[in-house]
Amino acid sequence: MAVNEEFWQTLDNFRATILYSGDLEAPATVPTRSQDHSREVVKRCEGIIEGVVASLARGEPPVLRVPRPQSQVYRLVGTDSYATRRDAFYEFVWLYKTQSTLDRVAEDLTRLLGVPRRALHLTATGKGLVAGCLRYTTHDGTLVDASQASNGVGVPECVAGLTDIQTDSRYVLVVEKDATFQKLLETHFLRSFGPAILVTxxxxxxLNTRQLVFRLRRDLQLPVLALTDADPYGLHIAAVYKFGALAREESGLSVGSLAWLGVLPTDLRSLQLPAHALLPLTPKDHGKLASLAAHPALSRHPAWLRQIEEQFRIGCKAEIQGLTHVAPDYLTITYLPTKLKMGGWVA
Structure with missing residues (x-):
């Protein structure tokens, strides 16, 4: 199926809808200290230290003893530089003893200062990949062109530090699995149905992958769609990108306008997959669906609740790879192009 004007018109209509939905923030230019909370982190660190000094000057026991690990964050934020959590651990390995200790300290510090985790300038090595028509400059000045990597490039460690983000893409497709991501690249999906950006x-x-998807949405003003398995965990992954985590959530990570493209539970009947491609829901699956239905944000979206209800009703699930039982190339030749052309997503 070749791309035609109707294909792009459907996506452009979706983009126009979300442009005026209030979901978009103003596009970011070069990140500033106010944008990544740097000034606030410095101010609050200094305030905590001043409080301790004042207590000592009055001859009172200090309310809070500021340990050395916090001075790492103060130095990073004060100099507008970044370090991975692993590097921070090895700098004071004698103090932390284990990586998990540093991670707990960082988490406690975000709660103490009341800022997002990324505001500490402690980054993590991302596990995600990005491919397609996308160019950017990393925080250390490296120029990256994702279109030149046949298997995608790693999601950068410091998404907040990206500058000069450029693209000719018209949509972003978030893919649950690396295997599906690679399959789309191998079959030249981007060449046939691009320009677009793929992320997995x-x-x-x-957090790095979620923050990158958020920035692509905000800075480039592109519609974001998700491709996952038609099972409770695929639904949950799509929901994490759209609504955020069930636990403590930070701003700048979720994309409220994201649309779940598939594979939807409501797609399974029309796909007519053979019985061996469908798996029965387990008790754990039922529990996952129930917890998702109770998610405060998801529960306010009837279209998403309908997918949960349909999964309960049919009592089975299917993986993206199950589409090969229809035809080996059914996903890339028929399913995705048709869904994109017809607007067959859940927003």
Whole structure:
């Protein structure tokens, strides 16, 4: 199926809808200190230290003892530089002893300062990949052109530090699995149905991948669609990108206008997959669906609740790879192009 004007018209209509939905923030230019909370982190660190000094000057026990690990964050934020959590651990390995100790300290510090985790300038090595028509400059000045990588490039460690983000793409497709991501690249999906950007978090996405998808949405003003398995965990992964995590959530990570393209539970009947391509829901699956239905944000979206209800009703699930039972290239030749052309998504 070749791309025609109707294909792009459907996506452009979707983009126009979300442009005026209030979901978009103003496109970011070069990140500033106010944007990544740097000034606020410095101010609050200094305030905590001043409080300790004042207590000592009055001859009172200090309310809070500021340990050395926090001075790492103060130095990073003060100099507008970044370090991976792994590098921070090895700098004071004698103090932390284990990586998990540093991770707990960083988490406690975000709660103490009341800022997002990324505001500490401690980054993590991303597990996700990005491919397609996308160019950007990393925080250390490296120029990256994702279109030149046949298997995608790693999601950058410091998404907040990206500058000069450029693209000719008209949509972003977030893919649950790396295997599907690679399959789309191998079959030249981007050549046939681009320009577009592909992103995968290789399952449940890490913070870097979620932050990158958010920036692509905000800075480039592109519609974002998700492709996952038609099972409770695929639904959950799509929901994480759209609504955020069930636990504590930070701003700048979720894309409220994201649309779940498929594979939808409501697609399974029309796909007519053979019985061996469908798996029965397990008790754990039922519990996952129930918890998702109770998600405060998801529960306010009837279209998403309908997918949960349909999965309960049919009592089975299917993976993206199950589409090969229809035809080996059914996903790339028929399913995705048709869904994109007809607007067959859940927003």
């Amino acid at each position: 978090g290789k399952g449940y996405p890490d």
